[in-house]
Amino acid sequence: MRIRLLTTLCEHQLFPAALVAHLYHERWSMKAVSTRSRPTRCLPNRPTHLRSQLPRTTVQELYGMLLAHLAIRTLMYEAASPRKH
Numbered sequence: 001m002r003i004r005l006l007t008t009l010c011e012h013q014l015f016p017a018a019l020v021a022h023l024y025h026e027r028w029s030m031k032a033v034s035t036r037s038r039p040t041r042c043l044p045n046r047p048t049h050l051r052s053q054l055p056r057t058t059v060q061e062l063y064g065m066l067l068a069h070l071a072i073r074t075l076m077y078e079a080a081s082p083r084k085h
Helices: 017-036 055-080
Strands: none
Touching: none
């Protein structure tokens, strides 16, 4: 399957097609992760705002959410990976 990417980058020496295609793919991979890691998506029964009132506890709460996201994604990756004998 071929996918075509149209761009306004005209200097092919500075922006080779393979590099542009790779960076485009990376951009959308990061976008997908950031969309899935929103608190409203991770915790649908929770309020959309952070409960912490102080900067220190806000950072702690954000780290907790990121660690929970990492744990879930790691489990999803392991479940999708082929089993090793």
